[in-house]
Amino acid sequence: MLRMPEADQSVLARRGEIAAALRQIVPAASVIDSAIQMRPYESDGLTAYKQMPMLVVLPETTAQVSAILKYAHANNIKLVPRGAGTSLSGGALPLEDGILLGMAKFSKVLDIDFTNRCCVVQPGVTNLAITKAVEHEGFYYAPDPSSQIACTIGGNVAENSGGVHCLKYGLTTNNIMGLEMVLITGEVIRLGGKFTEQAGYDLLGVMIGSEGLLGVVTEVTVRIITKPETARAALIGFPSSVSAGQCVADIISAGIIPGGMEMMDKPAIHAAEAFVKAGYPLDVEALLIVELDGPQVEVDDLLARVEKIALANKSKTLRISNSETERNLFWAGRKAAFPAVGRISPDYMCMDGTIPRKKLPEVLAGMAKLSKKHGLAVANVFHAGDGNLHPLILFDANKEGELASAEAFGADILRLCVKVGGVLTGEHGVGVEKRDLMDTMFNPTEMDQQLRIKCAFDPKNLLNPGKVYPTLHACAEQGRMIVRGGALPHPDLPRF
Amino acid sequence: MKPRDDKDLAEAVRAAKTPFEVLGLETKRSLGRPIEAEKLSLAAFNGIIAYEPEELILECGAASKLSDVEKMLAQKNQMLAFEPPNFSNLLGSKHAGSIGGALACNLAGPRRLKAGAARDHILGLNAVNGQGEIIRAGARVVKNVTGYDVPRLMAGSFGTMMVFTSVIFKVLPKPETEQTCVLRDEGPAKAVAQMAELLATGAEISSAAYVPKQGTYLRIEGIAASVKARVAMVQAAAQVQEVLKVAHSRNLWRELRDVMPFAAEGNKQIWRIVLPPSEAPAFLSALPDGAEYFLDWAGSLIWLAADAKFNPRAQLPNGVATLFRASAESRATAEVFHPLSPELAALSSRVKAAFDPKGLFNPGKMYKGI
Numbered sequence: 050m051l052r053m054p055e056a057d058q059s060v061l062a063r064r065g066e067i068a069a070a071l072r073q074i075v076p077a078a079s080v081i082d083s084a085i086q087m088r089p090y091e092s093d094g095l096t097a098y099k100q101m102p103m104l105v106v107l108p109e110t111t112a113q114v115s116a117i118l119k120y121a122h123a124n125n126i127k128l129v130p131r132g133a134g135t136s137l138s139g140g141a142l143p144l145e146d147g148i149l150l151g152m153a154k155f156s157k158v159l160d161i162d163f164t165n166r167c168c169v170v171q172p173g174v175t176n177l178a179i180t181k182a183v184e185h186e187g188f189y190y191a192p193d194p195s196s197q198i199a200c201t202i203g204g205n206v207a208e209n210s211g212g213v214h215c216l217k218y219g220l221t222t223n224n225i226m227g228l229e230m231v232l233i234t235g236e237v238i239r240l241g242g243k244f245t246e247q248a249g250y251d252l253l254g255v256m257i258g259s260e261g262l263l264g265v266v267t268e269v270t271v272r273i274i275t276k277p278e279t280a281r282a283a284l285i286g287f288p289s290s291v292s293a294g295q296c297v298a299d300i301i302s303a304g305i306i307p308g309g310m311e312m313m314d315k316p317a318i319h320a321a322e323a324f325v326k327a328g329y330p331l332d333v334e335a336l337l338i339v340e341l342d343g344p345q346v347e348v349d350d351l352l353a354r355v356e357k358i359a360l361a362n363k364s365k366t367l368r369i370s371n372s373e374t375e376r377n378l379f380w381a382g383r384k385a386a387f388p389a390v391g392r393i394s395p396d397y398m399c400m401d402g403t404i405p406r407k408k409l410p411e412v413l414a415g416m417a418k419l420s421k422k423h424g425l426a427v428a429n430v431f432h433a434g435d436g437n438l439h440p441l442i443l444f445d446a447n448k449e450g451e452l453a454s455a456e457a458f459g460a461d462i463l464r465l466c467v468k469v470g471g472v473l474t475g476e477h478g479v480g481v482e483k484r485d486l487m488d489t490m491f492n493p494t495e496m497d498q499q500l501r502i503k504c505a506f507d508p509k510n511l512l513n514p515g516k517v518y519p520t521l522h523a524c525a526e527q528g529r530m531i532v533r534g535g536a537l538p539h540p541d542l543p544r545f
Numbered sequence: 546m547k548p549r550d551d552k553d554l555a556e557a558v559r560a561a562k563t564p565f566e567v568l569g570l571e572t573k574r575s576l577g578r579p580i581e582a583e584k585l586s587l588a589a590f591n592g593i594i595a596y597e598p599e600e601l602i603l604e605c606g607a608a609s610k611l612s613d614v615e616k617m618l619a620q621k622n623q624m625l626a627f628e629p630p631n632f633s634n635l636l637g638s639k640h641a642g643s644i645g646g647a648l649a650c651n652l653a654g655p656r657r658l659k660a661g662a663a664r665d666h667i668l669g670l671n672a673v674n675g676q677g678e679i680i681r682a683g684a685r686v687v688k689n690v691t692g693y694d695v696p697r698l699m700a701g702s703f704g705t706m707m708v709f710t711s712v713i714f715k716v717l718p719k720p721e722t723e724q725t726c727v728l729r730d731e732g733p734a735k736a737v738a739q740m741a742e743l744l745a746t747g748a749e750i751s752s753a754a755y756v757p758k759q760g761t762y763l764r765i766e767g768i769a770a771s772v773k774a775r776v777a778m779v780q781a782a783a784q785v786q787e788v789l790k791v792a793h794s795r796n797l798w799r800e801l802r803d804v805m806p807f808a809a810e811g812n813k814q815i816w817r818i819v820l821p822p823s824e825a826p827a828f829l830s831a832l833p834d835g836a837e838y839f840l841d842w843a844g845s846l847i848w849l850a851a852d853a854k855f856n857p858r859a860q861l862p863n864g865v866a867t868l869f870r871a872s873a874e875s876r877a878t879a880e881v882f883h884p885l886s887p888e889l890a891a892l893s894s895r896v897k898a899a900f901d902p903k904g905l906f907n908p909g910k911m912y913k914g915i
Contacts, residue, residue, distance in 0.1 A: 254697030
């Protein structure tokens with residue numbers, strides 16, 4: 050069972066007083082304190098965990114956010130920021146004694162600036178809405194997490210979200226130019242702007258992907274780029290994951306960086322095909338979708354090269370899209386892979402490790418063994434270009450013990466990823482889901498170094514505590530704490 | 546002090562009572578404010594640790610020479626896509642310096658428009674913090690969001706937070722060829738407007754610069770057939786005076802990358818100014834007599850040579866100005882890096898202390914007290 054920091058009873062006892070104080074800052078209706086109205090906030094995309102917050106507050110201006118944080122800081126009240134609540138790692142899981150800070154009212158596109166190729170938006174704007182706001186001029190916002198219709202840009206900043214196109218176009222962190230953010234003290238700072246440089250340290254770099262632990266983002270400047278002239282995809286079936294993996298390596302070695310390069314294993318192919326009838330071959334062990342985008346002549350030329358490489362790697366089937374309809378059909382199966390698996394299993398759990406690509410056969414073989422050990426099936430979809438693996442563990446939460454088995458299986462998969470030189474999470478974030486596995490990747494000294502960054506931003510540990518790191522950290526004033534002798538600092542601090 | 550390995554380095558830092566001037570290959574030592582402190586040379590940390598072209602991964606010692614690294618990558622038709630400049634002529638040093646230095650200074654060349662800076666390609670590093678602890682951050686994979694992004698925070702930290710011993714970078718395929726379209730000089734306002742217009746086409750321009758009296762340059766890279774088609778796109782959209790073929794084009798962008806127009810010794814100070822491209826013309830309209838400049842990054846980067854009296858920050862509402870080349874005396878007294886708001890300065894100082902609580906590494910290099 051997941052342990053969270055112990056609730057502060059003295060804070061809970063002051064719940065009414067805190068709600069009243071928040072109503073001095075925002076309109077009364079923007080403070081939610083009834084159980085029935087708080088229910089939608091009790092979990093995020095990681096629905097296995099639920100917790101009602103103490104209160105929900107929905108600010109709509111930077112000044113309100115600043116006042117709320119200042120108040121929380123002065124009164125030692127924890128805060129959990131939330132965008133659309135699509136996190137797959139429990140990043141927005143509420144705390145019993147914490148204020149849930151919903152940013153949904155920050156939903157305005159503030160400035161569309163085609164001349165400087167950027168867009169200034171409030172953090173509650175959805176990822177896809179940015180593209181919708183600029184596509185009439187042929188522009189788009191590149192990072193495209195699969196939740197893009199619902200997830201907010203503020204959440205993308207918190208999680209450093211990826212998507213199928215990030216090998217070529219980068220993660221969120223490569224596409225954000227500036228932020229306005231509020232520190233826990235209520236101080237408002239600006240990082241970057243409509244230009245790609247910051248004064249002083251790269252604090253943008255550390256803010257993006259910090260999972261709501263360092264500050265609350267109130268404005269985002271994103272880079273927009275021109276839409277490629279065309280895109281075509283190849284659908285390639287292989288007799289083994291080894292030959293599919295080698296094909297990916299050969300494509301990249303040939304100097305080709307596809308716009309998207311996705312792999313599915315046999316269980317995932319079958320589930321997807323049964324669901325969307327995309328015409329996937331069912332007699333192959335691995336399926337690759339390779340999408341090239343850019344000027345027509347380049348796409349055609351590179352697709353011909355990809356075809357040659359695929360044949361040299363003994364591909365069994367190969368189709369190249371000849372229309373947008375066909376291209377979208379190739380993708381339909383992959384994009385529906387999660388619900389497709391949801392159709393064949395009462396529940397599934399989506400994992401998110403990254404591995405060095407060449408280790409794929411070893412990891413798939415290891416996963417097959419683990420599948421037997423835990424008695425649960427697994428289907429794999431894989432951002433093949435960048436080594437980001439999404440094993441989907443199939444289970445039935447209504448069966449006694451299966452959730453625990455699925456969690457144990459997932460943890461074993463992530464340990465395997467780390468063991469072969471990979472990492473716990475490629476794009477979903479650590480949140481609460483992988484928090485207790487952090488010590489498989491970082492030793493106590495390294496973990497402590499990261500916790501001292503937290504101290505520099507939030508020494509009282511009030512912003513999203515209990516997420517990402519398995520221990521809290523006692524911060525000295527000004528973050529000037531010196532640890533000597535290699536001893537683990539604060540052995541008395543509870544692990545939760 | 547010249548430690549041989551990371552244990553040696555960690556021990557030296559733990560034993561230190563006084564600060565260090567952190568040095569790699571000493572080619573960019575004149576960037577930032579001068580420091581009077583014991584030298585800490587990282588020259589021993591060189592050599593390739595792992596290069597896996599099919600994984601797009603390079604790990605090497607922080608003091609590995611950029612020129613050696615780039616030569617090795619080129620053999621596999623790969624590159625550091627952020628195109629680290631070689632400031633040796635500008636700064637009077639011997640060569641382009643080290644790969645760790647490229648990260649510490651967050652270098653970026655003309656391809657920044659498309660490919661970003663060192664910060665956009667760093668994946669991991671090994672370092673020693675100011676408490677003499679060995680810290681590993683990031684990993685040898687291209688996609689990773691596990692924990693705070695410590696490697697990216699190190700970009701542009703000028704050796705003030707941790708001392709890097711090795712770095713892991715994402716590498717990318719080299720474009721097969723390139724050409725450059727040249728547009729007639731019609732002044733900076735017209736140039737910036739034209740660059741913005743052409744960047745909005747499907748021509749996928751990877752670099753765009755304006756040099757007064759020469760004109761506007763637009764670089765197009767990729768496979769030959771694609772380059773040809775995209776050059777035609779530019780020709781259809783603008784009056785192209787000349788198209789530079791591959792050798793000429795590469796040479797041009799190398800010269801602009803390395804700030805060769807201002808390489809000659811002179812009394813003028815050299816500023817590197819980054820601002821919203823659309824605000825460049827207004828900034829340039831108020832330059833003092835004798836000031837010289839050229840634009841890169843479609844107008845977002847201004848390289849400026851001006852008299853010591855001139856302070857560009859007075860006319861820069863949005864942007865970041867760095868005093869890039871000036872005498873040691875000037876750098877000791879001037880604000881070399883762009884001033885921070887009080888809140889940001891306080892936060893930066895706390896972040897520095899999180900890594901280097903005793904202030905051992907390059908104290909004052911960027912800002913007084915940081």
